[in-house]
Amino acid sequence: MADIVKRITARPIQLADKIIKEADFACSYKQECADIKCKTQHLGDLLRQVARANNVCERPARVIIDDTEKNLDKTLRLVFKCQANRLLRMFIIISPEAIRNFSQPIEFSLSDVSWLLHISTPGTYKCYEGLEFPPVAANQPALCLIWELIATLYCGTVDDRADAAATLLEMARKCERYRGCIIEEGGMPPLLKLAREDRVEGQQSAIRAIRLLNGDAEC
Numbered sequence: 001m002a003d004i005v006k007r008i009t010a011r012p013i014q015l016a017d018k019i020i021k022e023a024d025f026a027c028s029y030k031q032e033c034a035d036i037k038c039k040t041q042h043l044g045d046l047l048r049q050v051a052r053a054n055n056v057c058e059r060p061a062r063v064i065i066d067d068t069e070k071n072l073d074k075t076l077r078l079v080f081k082c083q084a085n086r087l088l089r090m091f092i093i094i095s096p097e098a099i100r101n102f103s104q105p106i107e108f109s110l111s112d113v114s115w116l117l118h119i120s121t122p123g124t125y126k127c128y129e130g131l132e133f134p135p136v137a138a139n140q141p142a143l144c145l146i147w148e149l150i151a152t153l154y155c156g157t158v159d160d161r162a163d164a165a166a167t168l169l170e171m172a173r174k175c176e177r178y179r180g181c182i183i184e185e186g187g188m189p190p191l192l193k194l195a196r197e198d199r200v201e202g203q204q205s206a207i208r209a210i211r212l213l214n215g216d217a218e219c
Contacts, residue, residue, distance in 0.1 A: 004058060008065045009051040015072035016044035019079055026082040032102045033082055036075060039106045043068070046113045055155040056120045059185045060147040064112045067136050071105035078102065108135040119151040142178065146171070146185050153190035162202030165194055169209040179213055188213060 019040045026033035047068070050056055115134035137144035145167075152164040168187060171178040182188075191213075194206040 005053065005056050005061055006051050008062060009047050012065060012069045012072055013044060013047050013051070015069065015076055016040050016047060019072065019076050020044065022076065022079050022083065026079065029082045029102070033079060036079065036103055036106060039103055039110060040072075040075070043072075043106055043110050043113065046110065046117060049117055050113060050120075053117065053120055055151075056116065057147060057151045057154065057186070060116055060119070060151070064109075064116050064134065064136050068109040068113060071109045074105050112136045119148045120155065142171070143181060143185070146178070146181055146187065150182075150185060150187050150190060153187070153194060158199060158201050161194060162205065165191065165202040165205035165209060169205045169212065172209055172212045182209075183213055 020037050023033040023037035023040070047065075050061070050065075112134040133141055133144045137147070149164040149168050152160050153168075156164060168182055168191070172182060188210065191206045191210050194202050195210060197203065
């Protein structure tokens with residue numbers, strides 16, 4: 001998993017470094033570009049932390065890093081437009097809306113990537129600006145919760161893993177859509193691992209969740 005994360009974060013890190021460099025050459029909207037540079041430096045640092053982490057969950061990492069790459073691409077194009085000299089600015093139009101929302105993509109990615117670090121390294125990293133759910137999953141809070149619970153099964157404490165298994169069990173009981181989502185997002189392997197451990201904490205919840213996910217309606 002560590003190799004996959006390093007690979008998928010490579011281009012976003014390169015884009016972040018490019019934005020930081022190019023923002024210094026802005027001929028217009030210099031203050032906005034300076035603000036973008038500062039926020040992108042922070043984002044680049046977070047991406048490097050993700051690349052070095054050992055317990056990053058693949059499913060949310062792929063979604064968040066892909067979205068971050070798109071946001072960085074969009075921001076770099078806007079920074080390039082701000083470099084146009086007076087003559088070229090006659091032919092390059094930057095809409096007022098684009099300027100008002102200049103830093104929004106980077107701010108979204110800051111929240112997304114910090115949340116990814118938060119769930120992957122429990123107890124050592126706080127969510128950016130205290131957001132409970134990342135912007136990338138704003139319209140899918142259940143998916144975000146499933147990602148967090150699966151991450152807890154991989155790297156949480158004994159008590160936290162037991163609680164995560166119990167919560168996944170309850171979600172699986174609620175509706176078929178949640179059951180499908182837990183399977184699709186990779187919940188089975190950590191549940192199986194927990195069910196095979198000697199510790200009693202969480203073992204029964206894990207076993208019942210596995211049975212339910214395998215179609216046993218009596219759980």
